[in-house]
């Protein structure tokens with residue numbers, strides 16, 4: 163029996179209950195989640211498994227495209243919020259398996275009712291779509307300190323507000339958020355379709371605060387992937403944490419039992435930072451200057467003083483002139499674990515070009531995304547060290563920042579994003 167026949171029969175059966183009833187019925191139970199799970203006997207080709215110990219979209223080999231969105235929760239009703247998270251989980255399981263967001267689908271319903279899928283991904287393969295969800299600090303307490311949904315006591319200490327960093331002039335309107343969804347796929351239409359349908363499902367419960375499109379992943383998250391380049395033309399992601407480094411992931415990426423709170427075990431913290439790159443100025447600097455600022459060769463990606471991309475940078479090496487081979491204010495030295503008490507990140511950023519700035523320059527840069535076990539011990543010290551003296555800052559303008567707690571993966575049919583947090 164084809165999906166469309168199932169959808170049509172279901173549509174007829176549900177025709178009498180109205181649109182709200184149809185939307186609710188499509189989200190009931192967990193059967194749909196199971197159908198899209200990693201344990202499915204016949205996984206869909208090109209689909210990334212949805213269920214598991216950790217959410218997909220973190221160590222998953224970085225796809226080419228991103229649509230990231232931060233939402234404000236606009237309801238005061240805890241049950242409506244929980245209901246939406248259940249509906250999101252069901253829809254995400256379907257979409258990551260290459261199916262319509264709802265059971266009726268884009269064209270399977272009655273003509274009088276809005277479809278439960280928007281339709282722009284009809285006929286497209288799953289395209290390795292992953293959908294990853296996170297909870298922002300303001301979901302736990304609002305700006306006045308109010309416990310909005312009875313979960314303030316469950317706020318992780320690691321979800322502490324990020325400090326101000328020297329040189330930052332962030333735009334509040336495109337920073338923060340109560341919830342975030344990161345959709346990554348190898349087809350931009352598939353990523354946008356996923357976000358659009360979750361926003362549609364969340365109508366009346368959440369409203370879009372800000373969103374960001376990205377292209378050309380700027381990190382590899384697996385040793386099977388070639389290192390991509392950022393908009394400064396440099397290989398980016400060489401020394402990133404990788405999917406295959408299980409021990410390092412335990413140490414630096416996943417929240418471990420005992421870290422607390424319990425509902426975050428197996429999860430990870432996401433920091434995003436939208437950084438405008440003044441590419442026109444960068445393009446007028448010499449190759450030698452660019453390589454000195456980064457600390458690596460532009461062609462091979464090798465650390466200065468070495469020849470292979472994956473050789474370790476030597477922070478102590480000095481040239482014939484007695485000066486450090488890796489400049490004291492180079493990006494790689496300042497971001498290196500040895501400079502930051504061993505701190506490491508799993509970076510998963512994307513390039514962006516948001517048109518032009520009205521002054522004859524591209525509005526382009528890096529939408530930096532990094533996952534970690536505890537931002538207070540990882541992102542914060544690294545960013546402090548970069549903010550203080552990175553030579554690259556002359557070419558950068560950070561415009562937004564956000565922090566989210568991404569819970570562990572959905573484990574099976576009755577599970578949903580946030581179940582342990584809200585139970």
Ligand SMILES: C=CC1=C(C)c2cc3[nH]c(cc4nc(cc5[nH]c(cc1n2)c(C)c5CCC(=O)O)C(CCC(=O)O)=C4C)c(C)c3C=C
Nearest residue numbers: 392396397398399400401402437497498499528530544545
């Ligand atoms: C706070 C964290 C970081 C921000 C913000 C950041 C911005 C940023 N980075 C590049 C380009 C490169 N970064 C590279 C390495 C690198 N960067 C960070 C952290 C942040 N970068 C880390 C932890 C590392 C790894 C350091 C190490 O272990 O050696 C590199 C080199 C290649 C690589 O290893 O990935 C490049 C190139 C830009 C352009 C940018 C802001 C726009």
Ligand SMILES: [Fe+2]
Nearest residue numbers: 398493494497
């Ligand atoms: Fe960097």
